Amino acid sequence: MVKRPVKYCVVDAFTDAAFKGNPAAVCLLEKKEDQDEKWMQAVAAEFNMSETCYLTPISSTQSDANDHSVTRFHLRWFTPLVEVKLCGHGTLASAHFLFASSLARTDVIEFVTLSGVLIAKRVPTGSNVDTSKFSDGDPEEHFSIELDFPTIPxxxxxxxxxxxxxxxxxxxxxxxxxxxxxxxxxxxxxxxxxxxxxxxxxxxxxxxxxxxxxxxxxxxxxxxxxxxxxxxxxxxxxxxxxxxxxxxxxxxxxxxxxxxxxxxxxxxxxxxxxxxxxxxxxxxxxxxxxxxxxxxxxxxxxxxxxxx
Structure with a gap:
């Protein structure tokens, strides 16, 4: 069980306004040894959200195939009952936490997950859709996040x-x-x-x-x-x-x-x-x-x- 205080935040994903979209709890662990599965599942049950995410840094930065710097983290997702293999809104919430808190000092994050390496990229805000009827309020940050996921037949x-x-x-x-x-x-x-x-x-x-x-x-x-x-x-x-x-x-x-x-x-x-x-x-x-x-x-x- 993790004994030291663990920083967390709650992020509403796929929305530009609070209390809409899908909430996820994002917990920042210091090292891989902190990944006690029984504790992680208990915390997810305590939050009782559709997803609780656990981030563990791998290294501060690394270069990708195009020689661009990327930030790398382990990422795991737990519902109130089970760990899941793939989660979109939890990945978006985790990337938003890292970008907004400046823990990611690059525009690209690689998440090492049970579904392999997933990439999140910070991109300029832009949409051709008028979402005013679905949300209100100003955006928290002037960026969107693009996730690169595998197709499922x-x-x-x-x-x-x-x-x-x-x-x-x-x-x-x-x-x-x-x-x-x-x-x-x-x-x-x-x-x-x-x-x-x-x-x-x-x-x-x-x-x-x-x-x-x-x-x-x-x-x-x-x-x-x-x-x-x-x-x-x-x-x-x-x-x-x-x-x-x-x-x-x-x-x-x-x-x-x-x-x-x-x-x-x-x-x-x-x-x-x-x-x-x-x-x-x-x-x-x-x-x-x-x-x-x-x-x-x-x-x-x-x-x-x-x-x-």
Whole structure:
């Protein structure tokens, strides 16, 4: 167990205003020996957020293949119940903490994770989408963060294998049922396309039935309303991870982006995750390297020290 005080902050990710987007706790550990998994899981349960992140410095800087300086950290993510293999909003929150606190003195951070090396890059603020209807207030910092994540294939799934899904989603009109090849922790997610983004936004699922579904969780998605400025809407239901709905989930867009890119015939997309807190993601599919670039903003809402 870690005995010394541990600095932490709470960051709202994929938003430019406090108390929107997806909150994550970010804890800064001094050395790898501080990574006591039992303690880390207990702290995550105490925070009771969709994700608690643990950063441990590897070295102050290192040069990448292009001879650019990068900052390197170990990064792990825990829900209130389990450690996960991949987390988008937790990575964004961790990068924002390092950039905003000047612990990262470069514009590129390499995170060594259970999903390999993930890159976060500080980029100038810019968006073609009017987000005023979804957030208010001024940005905390004048930069966005771009994450470089792997794609996750969407595979065919027999709807007969999940006969109760129609009732689970309270009769929502289902266009297609698929599943992801893999997800955090090595499990797949069910992938359900609905008839419209509006249906996605107003969906009220049966939580206990969601728990009975195969896989880790259920992704629901649909085309965005005309004139909204978005390409698609989504939501992610994951009661098995200790939270009924993850407000904004970067990692599910590793599957959503290739799916909608093929469906819409373009590689640059803007998505809205239509949870009650809501969040905006600017997205790009790198077809050659099978990578998804996920861009968003974040706001620090709390700072302190863990004393136990």
């Amino acid at each position: 969407v595979l065919e799934c027999e709807s007969a294998d999940i006969p109760s899904l129609h009732e689970t989603l309270n009769g929502a009109p289902v266009v297609n049922i698929s599943k992801t090849a893999e997800a955090g922790g090595g499990e797949f997610d069910l992938y359900v396309e609905l008839s419209s983004g509006k249906t996605v936004a107003y969906l009220q699922p049966q939580w206990e039935e969601i728990r009975k579904c195969p896989g880790r969780g259920v992704i629901v998605t649909g085309p965005a309303p005309d004139g909204s400025g978005f390409d698609f809407f989504s939501r992610f239901f994951c009661p098995k991870l200790g939270i009924n709905e993850d407000p904004i989930t970067g990692s599910i867009h590793c599957a959503l982006v290739p799916y909608w890119s093929k469906k819409l015939g373009k590689c640059d997309l803007v998505a809205y995750q239509a949870s009650p807190r809501g969040g905006v993601l600017e997205l790009h599919l790198d077809e050659t390297n099978q990578r998804v670039l996920i861009r968003g903003k974040a706001v620090t809402v709390m700072e302190g020290s863990l004393l136990a």
